[in-house]
Amino acid sequence: MKLPAFEYLRARSPEEAWQLHSEVEGDAVYLSGGHSVVPSMALRLQAPSRLIDISGIADLHGVVAQDNALRIGAMTRHAEVMDNPLVARHAPLLALAAPHVAHPAIRNRGTLGGNLALADPASEFPAAVLALRAEIEIIGPEGSRHVPADEFFLDLYETALAPGEILTAVHVPLPPASRVFAFDEIARRRGDYAMVGAAAQADLEKGMIVDASIAFFSVGFTPVRAKAAQAALIGAPLSRESVARAQASLAEDLDPPDDPGFPAHRRLQLARVLLGRVLNQMETRP
Amino acid sequence: MKVLVNTKVNGTPVQEAVTPRSSLADFLRDDLGLTGTHLGCEMGACGACLVLLDGAPVHACLVLAVQAEGGTVETVEGLTETGAVADLQENFHDRNALQCGYCTSGMLMSAQALLARNAAPSRDEIRDALSGNYCRCTGYEAIVDAIAATGRARAAATESAQAASANTEAAE
Numbered sequence: 001m002k003l004p005a006f007e008y009l010r011a012r013s014p015e016e017a018w019q020l021h022s023e024v025e026g027d028a029v030y031l032s033g034g035h036s037v038v039p040s041m042a043l044r045l046q047a048p049s050r051l052i053d054i055s056g057i058a059d060l061h062g063v064v065a066q067d068n069a070l071r072i073g074a075m076t077r078h079a080e081v082m083d084n085p086l087v088a089r090h091a092p093l094l095a096l097a098a099p100h101v102a103h104p105a106i107r108n109r110g111t112l113g114g115n116l117a118l119a120d121p122a123s124e125f126p127a128a129v130l131a132l133r134a135e136i137e138i139i140g141p142e143g144s145r146h147v148p149a150d151e152f153f154l155d156l157y158e159t160a161l162a163p164g165e166i167l168t169a170v171h172v173p174l175p176p177a178s179r180v181f182a183f184d185e186i187a188r189r190r191g192d193y194a195m196v197g198a199a200a201q202a203d204l205e206k207g208m209i210v211d212a213s214i215a216f217f218s219v220g221f222t223p224v225r226a227k228a229a230q231a232a233l234i235g236a237p238l239s240r241e242s243v244a245r246a247q248a249s250l251a252e253d254l255d256p257p258d259d260p261g262f263p264a265h266r267r268l269q270l271a272r273v274l275l276g277r278v279l280n281q282m283e284t285r286p
Numbered sequence: 287m288k289v290l291v292n293t294k295v296n297g298t299p300v301q302e303a304v305t306p307r308s309s310l311a312d313f314l315r316d317d318l319g320l321t322g323t324h325l326g327c328e329m330g331a332c333g334a335c336l337v338l339l340d341g342a343p344v345h346a347c348l349v350l351a352v353q354a355e356g357g358t359v360e361t362v363e364g365l366t367e368t369g370a371v372a373d374l375q376e377n378f379h380d381r382n383a384l385q386c387g388y389c390t391s392g393m394l395m396s397a398q399a400l401l402a403r404n405a406a407p408s409r410d411e412i413r414d415a416l417s418g419n420y421c422r423c424t425g426y427e428a429i430v431d432a433i434a435a436t437g438r439a440r441a442a443a444t445e446s447a448q449a450a451s452a453n454t455e456a457a458e
Contacts (some may be wrong), residue, residue, distance in 0.1 A: 001328060008289055008306030008352050033354075038309075038348045041331045051306065053353070079342070102395065103418025106330060108342040109349065191417040 003038065011052050014059065014139050018164040024142075030166060032053050032075055035102075035110040036118045038208040046062045059139070059168055060113065065090060069171040070255035071137070074113020077190070078233040081112055081125075091172040093132050093199045096183035097124040103191045113167045116152075119159045119222070122193040126153055128183065130215035133200035134172045140165035156221040179203050182281035185218075186270050193220045196270045197264070198226075200278045202233065209233045209242070214278075216271055219256045229275060243279045247272040293354045295320070296364030298371075304351040310334045311346035314361055322391050326420070333419035334388060334447040336395035337361050343395045362391035371398055373439060377432040380403030392419050397433045403440045409434060 011017035021028045029048040031037055032055050040046050054060065058222040060075040063086050064136070070090040081087055084097035094112075101115070101124050102105060115125045116136065127134070130153070135146040140162060147160045154160060161167060161213075166196040185197030196218050212233045214226040228249035236242035287305035295318060304313055309328075314320040314337065326332035328347045335346040338360040365371045371394050377383070384390045393416065400407055400415040407415070412430045421429060 002312070003307040003309070005305070005307050007287065008350070031350075033331065034350060034353060035345075035348055038350065042347075051350075054352075103333070104415055105333065105336055105343045105345055105418050106348075108339075109344050135374070189417070190414060270418050 001042050001044065003041045004044070006048055007050045009050065011054050012056055014057060014166055014168070017033055017052055017054050017057065017166060018141050020050070021164045024050050026163065030117075033077065033109045034114075034115040035106055035116060036120075043143070051219050054166060055204050057166075058139055060166075063087060065174070066171075069135070069173050071285055072170045072172065074105040074111060074167050076112045076115075078107035078110045078112065078115070079104075082107065090174050091132055091134075092130040092181045093183055093201060094172070096181065097128040097199060099186055100124050100183075100187070100191075100194070100197070112170060112279075116170065117159060117161060117167045119157055121153075121156060121221050121223060122218040124194070124197060124199075124217060126219035127197060127215040128199045129170055130223050130225055131201055131213050132172050134170050136160070136167060137169040137171060138165050139168050144168075145223055146171065154195065155220040159182065175201070176203065178205075180282040182278035184250065184278050184281065186274055193203075196256075196267055196274055197277050198271070198283065200275075200276045202238070202282060204238065206259065207237050209236055209238060213219060214275070215235050215275075216254060218283075219267060219271060224254060226250060226253040226275070229244075238279060238283050241274055242261055247275050250275060289352045291352055291355050293356070294310060294358045296360055298365070304328040306352055308335065308351045309347050310339075310349040310351050310354050310359070312346075313351035314346060314359070320360070320361050320363050322366075324388055324391055326388070331418075331420070332389070333396065333416075336367075336392040336419070338395060340401065341399075343399045351445055365394065365398060374398065374401075374432065374436045377435045377439075378429070381425060381428040381432040382437070383428040383432040384421075387421075389421045391418060393421065393429055400433070401437050401440060404437075405444065406437050407434070 009020050027231045031051045031053045034279040061073045062073045063084050078098050078101050081094050088095045129149045136152045152160045181201045183192035183199045187194045198216050200214040212230040215223050217223045229246040232245040233250045256264045258264045290303050292301050314323050324334040326334035330348045336343045337346045383409045396415050413431050413435050
């Protein structure tokens with residue numbers, strides 16, 4: 001369908017953005033790539049009276065390696081996430097996740113910040129930032145703050161962003177050279193939403209897992225950290241036995257919804273299969 | 287309230303006042319008369335409306351016309367009139383890679399962008415590049431054939447051009 005009518009304004013600074021936002025309390029939406037906002041308006045899921053284009057705000061652009069973290073600007077398009085050498089080196093889970101996000105043309109416009117702000121529980125990037133233990137940089141009238149990914153995704157399409165606040169960047173802690181990563185998903189067709197997906201990273205010392213961070217998506221209302229599976233791996237070598245223990249403990253971590261035609265127990269089984277796959281991918285990484 | 291948009295469409299600078307709710311596709315079709323860009327689902331699923339924005343394929347139904355400010359747009363009219371996709375068109379014709387043709391302009395955009403990035407894509411890579419383009423007539427096989435054939439022909443042409451220039455250099 002054609003979009004309902006709205007007013008379109010461009011913001012050149014965060015201050016201008018929330019000023020324009022506050023003028024129409026509760027009825028303005030920020031526009032970056034527009035690849036969630038525009039289809040949702042076409043489907044009449046929302047009809048804001050004002051769209052505020054924040055794509056021109058300089059602070060939202062660029063990928064920079066800083067002292068302890070890689071700062072990825074919110075306006076970074078999925079295609080850039082896929083191809084950027086700094087992302088590949090310092091935040092490989094995002095680069096590995098990107099080819100699974102929608103289709104090539106969508107990836108040319110959709111932005112990382114827009115994706116995270118939407119917080120679709122079936123989307124790849126929220127789980128990737130969770131597994132990377134990234135921080136979300138937010139700016140608003142009250143100032144700037146960093147929110148750990150673990151505290152950012154609150155519920156279905158609900159995040160720590162307060163009305164008027166803007167997600168400006170993602171900060172990914174620079175990984176040690178020895179860290180291993182894996183990402184995979186099970187989808188019916190290329191580009192479809194995953195039935196279940198997983199992002200994982202681990203640190204090994206002398207063959208023993210000393211740290212593991214694992215996040216699942218498409219398993220509930222938010223991306224979910226697999227705490228019990230992580231705990232099952234730490235202190236053990238990456239072996240058939242430790243993988244099996246982690247798979248067995250997933251039932252404590254995941255409580256997927258019962259969909260018609262896709263019962264919870266089947267999704268949990270797919271999650272176990274997928275966990276085995278990503279852990280095996282880690283093992284075979286050079 | 288209309289918003290003034292400055293953009294370049296198929297090489298021609300365009301300045302128009304557009305309503306914010308107009309998609310880039312509506313702007314191209316209704317305001318500029320470029321009806322080669324087709325609208326199917328109008329929600330970014332079918333790929334019929336793909337155009338090149340700053341050289342990369344995008345859904346013209348998901349980009350607002352006002353977001354094309356300062357950008358460069360190429361539509362199927364531009365690509366065909368310059369002859370940039372003449373070989374793709376020829377191979378689509380040879381392989382019967384279209385029936386009703388509604389998806390074809392979008393297919394050409396995806397194919398052109400793929401071949402620009404990857405001169406000799408595998409069939410899997412071609413299918414991946416076309417994953418956001420629906421065709422309800424052909425079953426895709428002939429489309430993949432046509433794109434693979436174009437890729438091979440372009441790669442061969444580049445190779446022989448390089449060989450010719452190497453020969454010229456050697457002769458000098």
